[in-house]
Amino acid sequence: MTQRGMTSLKGDAEFRRVRKGPAVRTPFFVLRSLPYRPRHGQPYRPQPVVGIVVSRKSLNKAVERNRARRRVREALRSISLPPCRAMLVLNPSVLEADFAELRRSLEGAFERVSRR
Known part of the structure; x- marks a missing residue:
């Protein structure tokens, strides 16, 4: 499968909608995901749309x-x-994590989400 590239979540409404999705927790982040559906008026081109949140706290x-x-x-x-x-939603431990370990964790989390 060729990947067109990843785009970012835009606007508070999209983040609020995705926040209601099921969560996958790891030591480095919490992943919430919903199946891809185009925004109103957009053509259907399935692609990953990812928003990254890091709190000031x-x-x-x-x-x-x-x-x-x-x-x-x-x-x-x-x-x-x-x-x-x-x-x-990132945790502070994402900075100390080995990059390969972080990649494996992301792969596993997205794999678990896609099985649902």
Whole structure:
């Protein structure tokens, strides 16, 4: 399967909708996901749409929050994602995690979500 690329969740309404989906918890993040459906008026082109959330309470400094987002984005680029709308809520341990371990964790979480 060729992947067109990952896009990002846009707007509060999309995040709120995805937040209601089932959760997969790992030591590094919480993944919430819903099956892919196009927005109103858009053609049906199944692709992964992922939003990354890092709270200020969990990682105080903006530098740390941005680094966590960059690490997860790069790990997501290197794996094959199913077409879905997903939200990743990151934990502070994502910064100390080995990159290979983070990739395996993301692969496993998306695999469990796609089986549902």
